[in-house]
Amino acid sequence: MAKLFTPVRIGAYPLSHRVALAPMTRLRTTQPGDVPSAMMADFYGQRASEGGLEIVEAASVSVQARSYLGAASIYHDGQLEGWKAITKAVHSKGGRVFLQLIHGGRQSHVEMTGGVDPVAPSVVPFDGVAVTKDGFVPASQHRSLAIDEIPGIVEDFRAAAQRAKDAGFDGVELHAANGYLVDQFIQDGTNKRTDAYGGPIENRVRFLRETLEALISVWSADRVGVRISPSGEWGGISDSDPEATFSYVARMLDSYEIAYLHVIEPRVKGDETLHHNHAPVATKYLREHFSGPIIAAGGFDRASAIAIVESGDADLVAFGRHFSSNPDLPYRLKHDLPLTPYVRAAFWGGSAEDYSDFLTYEESRVLEGAQARATADAAEDA
Numbered sequence: 353m354a355k356l357f358t359p360v361r362i363g364a365y366p367l368s369h370r371v372a373l374a375p376m377t378r379l380r381t382t383q384p385g386d387v388p389s390a391m392m393a394d395f396y397g398q399r400a401s402e403g404g405l406e407i408v409e410a411a412s413v414s415v416q417a418r419s420y421l422g423a424a425s426i427y428h429d430g431q432l433e434g435w436k437a438i439t440k441a442v443h444s445k446g447g448r449v450f451l452q453l454i455h456g457g458r459q460s461h462v463e464m465t466g467g468v469d470p471v472a473p474s475v476v477p478f479d480g481v482a483v484t485k486d487g488f489v490p491a492s493q494h495r496s497l498a499i500d501e502i503p504g505i506v507e508d509f510r511a512a513a514q515r516a517k518d519a520g521f522d523g524v525e526l527h528a529a530n531g532y533l534v535d536q537f538i539q540d541g542t543n544k545r546t547d548a549y550g551g552p553i554e555n556r557v558r559f560l561r562e563t564l565e566a567l568i569s570v571w572s573a574d575r576v577g578v579r580i581s582p583s584g585e586w587g588g589i590s591d592s593d594p595e596a597t598f599s600y601v602a603r604m605l606d607s608y609e610i611a612y613l614h615v616i617e618p619r620v621k622g623d624e625t626l627h628h629n630h631a632p633v634a635t636k637y638l639r640e641h642f643s644g645p646i647i648a649a650g651g652f653d654r655a656s657a658i659a660i661v662e663s664g665d666a667d668l669v670a671f672g673r674h675f676s677s678n679p680d681l682p683y684r685l686k687h688d689l690p691l692t693p694y695v696r697a698a699f700w701g702g703s704a705e706d707y708s709d710f711l712t713y714e715e716s717r718v719l720e721g722a723q724a725r726a727t728a729d730a731a732e733d734a
């Protein structure tokens with residue numbers, strides 16, 4: 353059997369297979385207040401499997417951290433019951449569930465941040481987007497953070513990590529990928545600071561280090577993962593030497609003995625898959641710098657997921673879009689069953705349709721059988 357379908361351990365948790373759910377923001381919280389909805393609990397419950405890992409969509413750690421109307425957040429107690437329903441749905445099927453924590457930084461809009469300018473390490477021209485009541489809109493002009501504001505944001509991450517614990521999650525993942533605030537500090541295309549948080553890489557990772565330590569203070573390192581996207585382009589992010597930067601980041605994360613390093617291969621732009629045949633590159637060099645479990649993500653299919661785990665460059669593979677339309681994805685991959693195509697139009701907001709109404713392979717077989725019998729009965733009656 354391919355290694356992808358065999359047990360593995362991430363930090364504190366033994367898992368029974370290596371097919372994880374990648375975090376996906378689906379803009380289906382209840383407004384106002386970003387309260388996790390019942391259909392979200394259905395969605396995560398449906399995708400849970402015995403000993404499987406799910407990473408729940410990015411949850412903003414404060415009002416200032418918000419980017420997209422309808423996206424998740426975890427900064428007030430009114431959200432806790434909704435989150436508890438989600439962790440309960442996953443645990444009732446024997447799954448493990450981590451919550452991704454995010455600060456959107458400059459990828460935001462004044463309507464999302466409580467009427468104030470979005471913040472970033474530095475002011476650098478940016479033509480990205482946010483989501484408001486008017487849908488996708490250009491991001492507002494951002495301002496650079498004063499150095500004395502940074503401890504407050506680190507505290508927001510700590511408080512959010514505590515709420516995630518109170519809600520019954522098994523751990524948290526720090527979103528240091530895709531051009532959001534932590535990534536904006538790491539990469540030199542967006543970090544032009546001249547203080548202790550900018551300049552050489554040791555300084556550019558200071559914010560990552562401080563937020564990570566805040567999460568570890570709540571959870572311990574074996575229940576904290578970090579997601580990075582070396583050479584990714586989402587969020588207008590760039591670095592003059594991604595391999596050196598992210599090798600440094602991987603070594604630093606290794607020294608904390610975190611639960612896992614989650615790496616988005618630069619093969620996906622927005623929700624478009626680029627270079628289908630492009631071999632994974634980031635995990636290859638990061639493996640030399642990180643000794644714990646690596647989760648690879650970004651444009652994988654069954655064959656490439658099996659291959660990367662066999663090669664040893666990654667220990668698990670996280671699937672986003674295929675998991676969105678195949679609640680039993682680990683089972684389908686294991687048995688090489690056909691996949692239901694995903695529905696891009698339903699990615700960013702909407703109802704339960706094309707969200708939490710996808711059938712498992714067995715359910716669709718039963719349905720097809722019933723439909724065939726109904727057709728045969730109708731033919732007999734005619």
Ligand SMILES: Cc1cc2nc3c(=O)[nH]c(=O)nc-3n(C[C@H](O)[C@H](O)[C@H](O)COP(=O)(O)O)c2cc1C
Pocket residue numbers: 374375376377378409410452527529530579616620622623649650651652670671672673674699700
């Ligand atoms: C609708 C949608 C929402 C996403 N939201 C997030 C998110 O909240 N956090 C994150 O780190 N990545 C997010 N991503 C990226 C996915 O986690 C994943 O890396 C990407 O879809 C590539 O994997 P795939 O080819 O298996 O879909 C999102 C992707 C999609 C399509």
